[in-house]
Amino acid sequence: MKHFNRSYVGAAALCALAGGAAVQAAELSQETLRNLNTAMHGEAYAAFKYRAYAEVARKRGNEALARLFEESANVEANEHFAREADASGLVSFDARNLGEAMAGEYQENTKMYVGFADAAQKAGDKKVAAMFRQIAADEGDHFQKFKEALVNLKNPPNANISEEQRHESEHR
């Protein structure tokens, strides 16, 4: 399994350079931001789940049910998730988005999936343990690609900030 412990210092520096955590709407309370985060996880999960349900319904010849699941999935993703993402300031400029993406992939690569694999192995769920280890390696690849993309950004990190964002960050 590929881990990136040795590049941790570099990764941390790059994340810091890129802004690290998502830009959050400064005027919202911590509780509201936490709730938005929880809600987005639920909406994203529901969207993918409904797409999978739609596939099963379509394979079984129930096109109407497949469409119902797909339409619902689209609302969860394109309306509910999108509106909550907008309210929470989840999406920012390229460098910051890359920093945020790297932080997530790094955590999954080096901690979350490693812990999950160990626990599954201990519980005797060997296939799931192996799957977690494979996914952990994929996350390591994602991290590495995002890191390279950040280094290779044609414009320096601050060049993509809009005038409004620049004004905002100067007054934070």
Ligand SMILES: [Fe+2]
């Ligand atoms: Fe929803």
Ligand SMILES: [Fe+2]
């Ligand atoms: Fe990933």
